[in-house]
Structure formats: structure tokens, C-alpha cells
Amino acid sequence: MPRYKLIIEFDGGPFVGWQRQENGPSVQAAVEAAAEALCGEKTTVHGAGRTDAGVHALAMAAHMDLPRAYGDGVVRDALNQHLKPQPISVLSAETVTDDFHARFSCVRRAYEYRIVNRRAPLSLLAGRAWRISTALDADAMHDAAQVLVGRHDFSTFRASQCQAETPIKSLHSIAVLRSGEDIRIRCEARSFLHHQVRSIVGSLAEVGRGKWRKSDLRAALDAKDRSACGPVAPAEGLYFMRADYEKS
């Protein structure tokens, strides 16, 4: 059975998340339905990562097997045709070898979190960013965030319902970048815990507001205790940006 790697962009607003769930429409189920419409058989679409309800993706990676071979462009265009009018776009489909697995072969994942730091509510970015009225010190956020880089027990920044085997993860990099009222928090790791990015962003916002210092963030990390976490940032500001593979 030919295997295809997909790169998928989606607006997370209308979905319960990437993963198929009984309580509402998911991106995974939508892509699976489109694949079935293309080939006439049920198939499972495996994503590089799960995302929460409301989280967006610029380039989620996924793979699926089809019973017959189609040209890459045919797969991409047919999926997009069947996905209409849902806000899910297959940017590319590419034939890959059977040992490629979107989740298990992934060596690095990148997320971006968008904050708009202004008083006025959002109109063009409504549902696409977290608006924070209080003036944030992005330099202080960036500086404090560096204490999180490296291999740590991230229990503080882990949802209680997280199913990962261990809270120990390696954060490869995190950067807080400001351009005018626009603040972007970019982080990369091999893998992330459930709610890890949103928990980190919520805590960094406390630093930005001046309520926490760098030492408070370090103490929260060292506590290895969920109750030491700042408020979890809303899902709507989070974007799955990229999944990297050794070869694909």
C-alpha cells in the first residue's frame, strides 16, 4: 500500500482538535473522510502531534496509506476538493517509504504562540491570537524563558490529563520576539507534553507583566508541580508550525 506524507494547514477554530473524538469534528476525521472519498476505503491519518481545540496549524505533518497509487498532485488536489468548505488545506502530498511515520519518525516539532499586546480587542486576528492589554516586557520574557531550555522535568507545565510516559523533555529552543504590538513565542523540541507550550506561555506572560521575575520562572520549573504553573494561555494563539524528519 503506497504511503503518503501530507502537510496540512488548518484553522483550529471549528474543531475539537487534531485528534478524532466523539464530542465534535476533528481535523483528523475530516482528512480521513476526504481520503475515503478519494479511494473508496477507510484509512487512518496519523499526525505528527495532537493539538487542542482551537489550536491552528501552518504545517501539520501526517501520513496515510492508500489502497492504490495516485500521483502526489492528485492526492493533494482530491483531498482539498473533498475537504471543502472546511478550513483545512493540504499544502502537499508526497509518496514516502513504508518506514516513514509522521509521529514516530518526527525528530523535532516547532510551535509558535501569537500575542497581540494592545488595549483594543482583536478584529482581524480574533480567534487567532491572545490579546493582552497590560504592557508586556518581551525582552524580560525572552530572557526568563532561557531557563527552560535543555532537559528538565516539566511537570509544572504539564496538563493533569497528559498521557506521556515521562514529564522529562528536552526543550531545544525558545524565543520571544516583539514587532510593535505583535509578540511571537517560538519553541522547538523533539516532543512536547500536553499543554506544555500554553503553560509556558501563560507563565511567561506573568513575567512580561512584571508579576514574575526570571527567578520565579526557575522556581516554578524546579517545583515540578502543576500548581506552580501560571495561568494556561488560551488555545487560539497557538500554531503548530513544522515537523522535522531525518529524511522524508
Add this chain to the structure above:
Amino acid sequence: MPRYKLIIEFDGGPFVGWQRQENGPSVQAAVEAAAEALCGEKTTVHGAGRTDAGVHALAMAAHMDLPRAYGDGVVRDALNQHLKPQPISVLSAETVTDDFHARFSCVRRAYEYRIVNRRAPLSLLAGRAWRISTALDADAMHDAAQVLVGRHDFSTFRASQCQAETPIKSLHSIAVLRSGEDIRIRCEARSFLHHQVRSIVGSLAEVGRGKWRKSDLRAALDAKDRSACGPVAPAEGLYFMRADYEKS
């Protein structure tokens, strides 16, 4: 009566345009209703420019008179409160002198047109950009666009229903900038004709596709004839970016 200058961001999707019309909701009418809710009296909100249905604004300038003086922050916050949940945000309100007029005092207007040049349909930018599948040559578009700079009779790029007294306008600058699949066309002028930017963008897209050369664009301009125009670009890719004033 105190006069306020407003800077307004809006998602043009749900509106018939900036200007009050009988056939549907307008941004102007929404801001006027919010102002009436604030002060209890009807007032007219004057914008720096009209926009078509579906056209967005990052920073439309406007002014209005209120029967009583309020603090600038009070005006901004109260308008935003009353504008909910419509996708219109008052970014700032500022007390100005009586000789300030958002339309007549404006010395330069800036628009940006967004094209996404890719095969896949848009999800996150649906309704916010023009998707063109054919590969566009942005450098050729930029080069050709320079024939439009300066003072010309823009009859070719003017809607038949345009109410301007003359088709002669001075285009201060136009630039076509590509970053990956993202193409932005920025133009500035003291004022624009009805559909001028969308007509220019539609014609430049013909250049980008290789159907027109620079000489064809020049010939279209020189024709001073609406029928020489390329297809008009859709409204949803257009953004009113900025209105400049000598003093404000």
C-alpha cells in the same frame, strides 16, 4: 463640540463596506451606533476613504464630533464595548481640533493587497487574501508596476460607477514584494479612484502570469479606457493600511 480622530481596524467580510448603505451592515453605521450608545445622540463618523464590501482595514482613520468631552481612552474603550461582537476595533481615539477632517485633511492613503501564490486553497487566510495557483513572477510585476507611478489619467483602472470628478490621479509609489508564497502589493497616493487598486492588482496578476508584458500594462494605462483593464482582483485581498495627515 469636541472632535475625535479614530483609528479603526476591521474585518470587511461581514460588511457592505465602510460606507453606510441600505443593503446591509456597514462599518460606518456600526461605529455611529456605538457612538450614539456612548453619548445618547446621533453623530456622523467620517472616514478617510470608502472601501468596498469585503475590503479590510488595519488602520482606517475617521473623525466624529461628540456633544460632550470624554477622555480619549474612555471614547476608545466605550466604542469597543458597544461594537462587540462585530469585528471592528477602535485602536485609538484622540481629541483633535475642529479643522481636522478625516477625508479632506488626508494627504496620503496607503493600501496593501495580499496574494497567496499556491495551489492549495486557503484556510487560515480564507477571505483575507487572493489565492492564485499559477506561479507568478513578482519581480516582473514590480518592474511593470513602475509605469503607473506618477500623474496619469487612470480611466483604465477606474470603476464605471466611480464618482470622482477626474480620472487624473498621482500614484506616489507601488511595490510588489514576495516572501515565499506570500505576495504583497503596496501602493500609496493622495487619493484613489473607485476600484483603482483592485483594477491595478488584477492587471499586474496578468503580468505575473506572463500573459501581459510591461508594455501591455503601459498600453492599458495609455488607452484610458476601462475595457483595457485586466480582471478586477477580488475585494478580500485588499487592506486599507494607513491615512496620513499633515498634523493630527
